[in-house]
Amino acid sequence: MIEALRSLQARVTGAAPPPETVTDVAEALEKLAATLEPFTVGERDQIAGHRGDLPGRGQAMSPVLHVDEWDGAHVLGRITFSRFYLGGNWAVHGGAIPLAFDEVLGRLASTGRTAARTAYLHVNYRKITPIEVELRVEAKVDRVEGRKRFLTGALYDGEHLTADAEGLFVELRPGQP
Numbered sequence: 001m002i003e004a005l006r007s008l009q010a011r012v013t014g015a016a017p018p019p020e021t022v023t024d025v026a027e028a029l030e031k032l033a034a035t036l037e038p039f040t041v042g043e044r045d046q047i048a049g050h051r052g053d054l055p056g057r058g059q060a061m062s063p064v065l066h067v068d069e070w071d072g073a074h075v076l077g078r079i080t081f082s083r084f085y086l087g088g089n090w091a092v093h094g095g096a097i098p099l100a101f102d103e104v105l106g107r108l109a110s111t112g113r114t115a116a117r118t119a120y121l122h123v124n125y126r127k128i129t130p131i132e133v134e135l136r137v138e139a140k141v142d143r144v145e146g147r148k149r150f151l152t153g154a155l156y157d158g159e160h161l162t163a164d165a166e167g168l169f170v171e172l173r174p175g176q177p
C-alpha cells in the first residue's frame with residue numbers, strides 16, 4: 001500500500017493529464033480515502049512509519065533509505081529521490097534534503113540508546129542533488145556530551161558531495177514527548 005502510494009506521488013507530480021482524467025483520478029483517490037477512513041487508528045497502531053523491518057519504514061513522506069551498513073556509530077546507505085521531491089530544474093527540493101537527513105541522523109542518534117529528538121539540523125547545499133539518481137548517504141555520531149548527541153551526514157552523487165548536515169539530538173527524559 002505504501003509502495004503504491006509512493007508510486008502515485010511520483011506519477012501525480014510528473015503528469016499533466018487531460019481534464020477528464022484529472023476528474024477520474026480525483027474521484028478514485030477520494031474513494032480510496034473513504035475506504036480507509038473507518039480503519040483510522042491511534043498513532044501507536046498505524047502501519048506508516050512503524051515498519052522498521054522495511055526500507056523506508058513503511059512511511060511515504062521521506063524517500064526510501066536502503067541501508068548497507070548500520071551500527072550505533074555510523075550508517076552507510078542509498079537514497080533515491082523520486083520525481084515527487086522535485087524542486088526545479090531536476091534538482092531535489094531544498095526542504096526534502098533536511099527531511100532525508102533528519103530521518104537518517106535521527107534514527108542513528110537513537111540506535112541502541114534512549115530516544116533523542118532533533119534540537120537543530122544545519123544543512124549545507126553544496127551542489128544540485130538530482131532527482132531519480134541513486135545517491136550515497138553517510139552518517140556518523142561525532143560526539144556525545146551528556147544528553148547531547150552531535151551527528152554529521154553527507155549525501156553524494158557519485159564522487160560529488162551534494163549536501164552535508166550537522167545535527168544536535170537531545171536524549172529525552174522519561175515522560176518527555
Ligand SMILES: CCCCC/C=C\C/C=C\C/C=C\C/C=C\CCCC(=O)SCCNC(=O)CCNC(=O)[C@H](O)C(C)(C)COP(=O)(O)OP(=O)(O)OC[C@H]1O[C@@H](n2cnc3c(N)ncnc32)[C@H](O)[C@@H]1OP(=O)(O)O
Nearest residue numbers: 102103106107110115116117118119120147148168170173
Ligand atoms: C519521532 C522520533 C521520536 C523520538 C525517537 C524515537 C525513537 C527512535 C527510534 C527510531 C525512530 C525511527 C524513526 C525516527 C526518524 C527520525 C527521527 C527524527 C527526530 C525528530 O525529527 S524529532 C522532531 C523535531 N524535533 C522536535 O520537535 C524537538 C522539539 N524540542 C524539544 O523537544 C526540546 O527542545 C529538546 C528535547 C530538543 C530539548 O529540550 P530539553 O528541555 O529536554 O533540554 P534542554 O532545553 O535543557 O537542552 C538540553 C541541552 O541541549 C542544548 N540545546 C537544546 N536545544 C538546542 C539548540 N537548538 N541548539 C543548541 N543547543 C541546544 C541545551 O542548551 C542543553 O545543553 P546543556 O546541557 O549543555 O546546557
